[in-house]
Amino acid sequence: MRNSVTFGIVFIPKSSKAKNGKAPLYARITLNGERIELSLKRRITQNLWDERKSRLRGCSAESIQVNGSLDRIYNKIYESFRQLQNENKLLNVSAIKQRYLGADDSFKKLSELLNYHTENMKSILKYGTMKNYYTTERYLYKFLIKLGIPG
Numbered sequence: 001m002r003n004s005v006t007f008g009i010v011f012i013p014k015s016s017k018a019k020n021g022k023a024p025l026y027a028r029i030t031l032n033g034e035r036i037e038l039s040l041k042r043r044i045t046q047n048l049w050d051e052r053k054s055r056l057r058g059c060s061a062e063s064i065q066v067n068g069s070l071d072r073i074y075n076k077i078y079e080s081f082r083q084l085q086n087e088n089k090l091l092n093v094s095a096i097k098q099r100y101l102g103a104d105d106s107f108k109k110l111s112e113l114l115n116y117h118t119e120n121m122k123s124i125l126k127y128g129t130m131k132n133y134y135t136t137e138r139y140l141y142k143f144l145i146k147l148g149i150p151g
Contacts, residue, residue, distance in 0.1 A: 005091065007031050009077050011054040011070055013044055021046055025066075027073060029093050031081075036093040038100070040073065042066070076100055110140065 008030040013023035022043040029036050044066055048056045055070060056063040080099035084091055098104035114137050122130060 005032060005085075007081055009074055011040075011074075012037075013046060013049050015046065018046055023049075027077065029077060029096055031091060031093045031096065034093050036097055038097055040069075042069070110144070114140070 010028045010030070012026050012028055014026060015023055017024050023046045025040045025042050025044050027038045027040055029038065044056060045062065048058060048060070048063060050057045055067045077096065077100050081091075081096050084095055084099055089095065095104065118130075118133065118137070121133070125133075
């Protein structure tokens with residue numbers, strides 16, 4: 001049985017939000033029928049937009065600059081998708097968007113959590129309680145080393 005994943009990236013201008021002939025540009029990411037839109041924080045001239053190619057027409061300075069930018073954005077979004085696939089992480093459009101935006105690294109290492117706790121609780125907890133935390137921290141580090149996991 002084959003595991004098929006459908007993935008696509010399309011760039012679209014939002015005509016409904018256009019002002020003075022310039023429309024905001026969005027990237028639409030679709031994964032297995034689920035989609036999400038991402039603002040590219042850029043406005044383009046509406047009459048230069050080619051729907052079929054999802055690019056600007058012509059060889060004007062604006063067209064060349066915007067089309068190059070769209071190619072780079074497409075590659076970054078696709079690379080985010082590939083990274084999540086290779087890491088066997090949950091694949092959904094929100095995860096791809098978060099990876100693209102660089103906001104998906106919300107996990108912390110155990111050592112970072114222990115250091116954070118020690119620094120913030122040192123002035124709040126009494127010495128006897130902190131002594132127990134230090135002992136627990138030592139046991140955890142020894143256990144991780146025994147498993148072969150770097151602390």
